[in-house]
Amino acid sequence: MTSQAPKTPWWNDRANRAILYQVAVVGLVVLAGWYLISNTLANLAARNIATGFDFLTREAGFAIGETPIDFDPADSYAKALLIGLLNTVIVAVLGVILSTLIGTIVGIARLSGNWLVARIATVYVEILRNIPVLLQLLFWYALITEALPEPGDAFQPLEGVFLSNRGLKYPTPDWGGLEWLVLAALILGIVLAFLLSRWARLRQAATGQTFPSLRLGLALILAWPLLIWLLIGAPTAFDAPMLDGFDFTGGHSVSPEFVALLTGLTLYTASFIAEIVRSGILAVAPGQTEAALALGLKRGQVLRLVVMPQALRVIIPPLTSQFLNLTKNSSLAVAIGYPDLVSVGNTTINQTGQAIEGVAILMAVYLIVSLAISAFMNWYDKKTALVSR
Amino acid sequence: MKRTAFWAALAIACGIGVAMPAQAGTTFDAVKARGILNCGVHTGLAGFGAPDDKGEWAGLDVDVCRAVAAAMFGDAKKVKYVPLTTQQRFTALQSGEIDMLSRNTTVTSQRDTELGMNFGPFNFYDGQGFLISKKLSKVKSAKDLKGATICVLPGTTTELNLTDYFRANKMNFKPVVIEKQDELAAAFFAGRCDAITSDSSQLASIRSAQAPKPEDYTLLPDLISKEPFAPAVRHGDDQWFDLVKWSVYAMFEAEEKGVGSANIDSLKGGSDPTIKRLLGETPGLGKALGVNEDWAYQIVKQVGNYGESFDRNVGANSKLKLPRGLNSLWNQGGLMYSPPVR
Numbered sequence: 001m002t003s004q005a006p007k008t009p010w011w012n013d014r015a016n017r018a019i020l021y022q023v024a025v026v027g028l029v030v031l032a033g034w035y036l037i038s039n040t041l042a043n044l045a046a047r048n049i050a051t052g053f054d055f056l057t058r059e060a061g062f063a064i065g066e067t068p069i070d071f072d073p074a075d076s077y078a079k080a081l082l083i084g085l086l087n088t089v090i091v092a093v094l095g096v097i098l099s100t101l102i103g104t105i106v107g108i109a110r111l112s113g114n115w116l117v118a119r120i121a122t123v124y125v126e127i128l129r130n131i132p133v134l135l136q137l138l139f140w141y142a143l144i145t146e147a148l149p150e151p152g153d154a155f156q157p158l159e160g161v162f163l164s165n166r167g168l169k170y171p172t173p174d175w176g177g178l179e180w181l182v183l184a185a186l187i188l189g190i191v192l193a194f195l196l197s198r199w200a201r202l203r204q205a206a207t208g209q210t211f212p213s214l215r216l217g218l219a220l221i222l223a224w225p226l227l228i229w230l231l232i233g234a235p236t237a238f239d240a241p242m243l244d245g246f247d248f249t250g251g252h253s254v255s256p257e258f259v260a261l262l263t264g265l266t267l268y269t270a271s272f273i274a275e276i277v278r279s280g281i282l283a284v285a286p287g288q289t290e291a292a293l294a295l296g297l298k299r300g301q302v303l304r305l306v307v308m309p310q311a312l313r314v315i316i317p318p319l320t321s322q323f324l325n326l327t328k329n330s331s332l333a334v335a336i337g338y339p340d341l342v343s344v345g346n347t348t349i350n351q352t353g354q355a356i357e358g359v360a361i362l363m364a365v366y367l368i369v370s371l372a373i374s375a376f377m378n379w380y381d382k383k384t385a386l387v388s389r
Numbered sequence: 390m391k392r393t394a395f396w397a398a399l400a401i402a403c404g405i406g407v408a409m410p411a412q413a414g415t416t417f418d419a420v421k422a423r424g425i426l427n428c429g430v431h432t433g434l435a436g437f438g439a440p441d442d443k444g445e446w447a448g449l450d451v452d453v454c455r456a457v458a459a460a461m462f463g464d465a466k467k468v469k470y471v472p473l474t475t476q477q478r479f480t481a482l483q484s485g486e487i488d489m490l491s492r493n494t495t496v497t498s499q500r501d502t503e504l505g506m507n508f509g510p511f512n513f514y515d516g517q518g519f520l521i522s523k524k525l526s527k528v529k530s531a532k533d534l535k536g537a538t539i540c541v542l543p544g545t546t547t548e549l550n551l552t553d554y555f556r557a558n559k560m561n562f563k564p565v566v567i568e569k570q571d572e573l574a575a576a577f578f579a580g581r582c583d584a585i586t587s588d589s590s591q592l593a594s595i596r597s598a599q600a601p602k603p604e605d606y607t608l609l610p611d612l613i614s615k616e617p618f619a620p621a622v623r624h625g626d627d628q629w630f631d632l633v634k635w636s637v638y639a640m641f642e643a644e645e646k647g648v649g650s651a652n653i654d655s656l657k658g659g660s661d662p663t664i665k666r667l668l669g670e671t672p673g674l675g676k677a678l679g680v681n682e683d684w685a686y687q688i689v690k691q692v693g694n695y696g697e698s699f700d701r702n703v704g705a706n707s708k709l710k711l712p713r714g715l716n717s718l719w720n721q722g723g724l725m726y727s728p729p730v731r
Binding site for chain 1: 475476479480483499500502503504505534535536537538543544545548549551552553555556562563564565566567568569572573575576579580581583623624625
């Protein structure tokens, strides 16, 4: 053999081949997509099935059980879908908050030195995460509708609060249209208290001086709305629910479907979050805790100041997945009659027959909601990441 | 190794894609070649489409599937039943998953046109009613349901009629919408709703099959809609549509002529020209439809005429005990009428 290597043909060149494969893959994907779309359109046309999104502006003609904003059957399909989306978002946001709280508590409880507390937490996790969530939803819904009395014999735990198989009815303040002022003051108070505690923390880090931010923050949250309430004349009128014919009118109500869905999703997801929190805490070296205790920090302070900030880095990525799961699992609402996006979407698809367009809308909306949650959690993850110096 | 797996997967994916247009061919030929009829039915509605105590599908709508199979293959058993919810039924038909839909489906102009379906002869005339508990003794008519919570199946004409009725009478109501009928009925019987609304035949079926005590529940006298049911096929194959249509008409015609499963053999060799055509003794009809000449004979022999099917499934001999009413033959005060089978 001569020492000179034979010239490799271009198709045997590693770089050229890589490019060739990539072009082929892209080509196949595009071809497959084009094939599916053109095939679908051709089949739809062949069967005289109408296509397009025109149906969105047509009158819906059906009623929806729970409407966060006013909805009339004369409104459009687009508005009906919006109501469905709002219902989904409400249940998802509340579910995420509640399941994080419960999950964190249960996760910490599993590591508790108290034998009974740790065992109860273990039993909770092992039971709830091992039963399909759909069955849990059906269980909670059956429990609520079967166990609670009819509106005529409703439980009345507090004056004006009624609990029956039509849901929980409670009075709402009726302060001549100024209720929103007090609510706005409350939100402002919470924001101010948050800013105050942040300022206090920064000051303590810089100067070592402590500041009673907890007490002052609480005062801000409570006193500020109270002042506004006094300013608008200290009204005490309430719009209380009254039994009228079949059901209660007046006040506000929470439906059995909503409670069953929220309870089921929250408790199910919390069992996973508990395990994530536990794994996060165990990932922090025990030496950290021992060192913090040796420095004289209290148990609560060790958890809050030393363990949790480090555990969060391990916790957040899997936590994001759980939030996404909860949001997507909320589509199981169709099984128990909560009018979420899928439920309203299904009705829309069936009334209009626009299955492909309808499913495309549903998928796009879930994708957007899920990507928004991931984007937020990724931002938070970056924020809590360990800054190496 | 990995690369081989990738190409294999891609080849399979392409194979599935290419296989799809095959079903866009004519339904008639596809059914004939397959040797079995894919018929969309209810997931379980006693009297119309539900498995009986032996696990065999039975019901008025199921009998239409059986009649078409009897005409096509000479064997009423050559049916694969595909249970569908209200929300799946049209997509299943449009996509070719089923050859025909026989599932107490109300005919509307929108379904006939935009959804790309053709409806055969009406095989049941119904109307929408309300079922309430007898405890609500003050409620005498649907007009007394102001402010009530009402259980309703989603994606049905029922849901729209309900809304229209309350809007027309300026009354408000709260819907509880659950996809599965069993769950919906369970919620109603647990007291979650004051009333449950559906086609009155369906309410009778729910009451007899699911109520803890059927005698505690009553149907309100009002019917708020017209609900004519018919089997459906998708657009694009007129030969198939004709076969479904005439299979149902043959059942009407047989009843009108007094031809039933019990006496059909004894009528062979008679002189009545209509019966001779029905029995296939005068050839021509089968060839025109593309099936055997004894197609109508097989329907009546194996499934029975319309009257037999009605009595067995929803009428006097069934649990539902629905009166014939509008579903009597045209010459007995009803609406059931077959064009001449000739």
